[in-house]
Amino acid sequence: MSRRGSSISGRKTLISLRDAAELAGGVHPRTVRRWVDGGLLEGFQVGPRLIKVDRDQVLALVRPLHQGGAA
Numbered sequence: 001m002s003r004r005g006s007s008i009s010g011r012k013t014l015i016s017l018r019d020a021a022e023l024a025g026g027v028h029p030r031t032v033r034r035w036v037d038g039g040l041l042e043g044f045q046v047g048p049r050l051i052k053v054d055r056d057q058v059l060a061l062v063r064p065l066h067q068g069g070a071a
Helices: 017-023 029-037 055-061
Strands: 014-016 043-045 049-054
Touching: 014 017, 014 055, 017 029, 017 049, 017 055, 029 049, 049 055
Parallel strands: none
Antiparallel strands: 014 049, 043 049
8 A cells, every 4th residue: 555645643644746736736846845945835855855745734725716605
């Protein structure tokens, strides 16, 4: 069974910048990197050059432009 993108007992689900970009509606991975650099997302360095982000934080950024009913 793959552990990619899995969450175990309350741990953060870490995903790649590329996967986060797709999840955020198809933005470029560099945009996600800028979000990390700007503090909008928390980045986790898991290797010399590899950064991952929390899937739930990415989903929290993706929200409707207008809340409520039709305008």
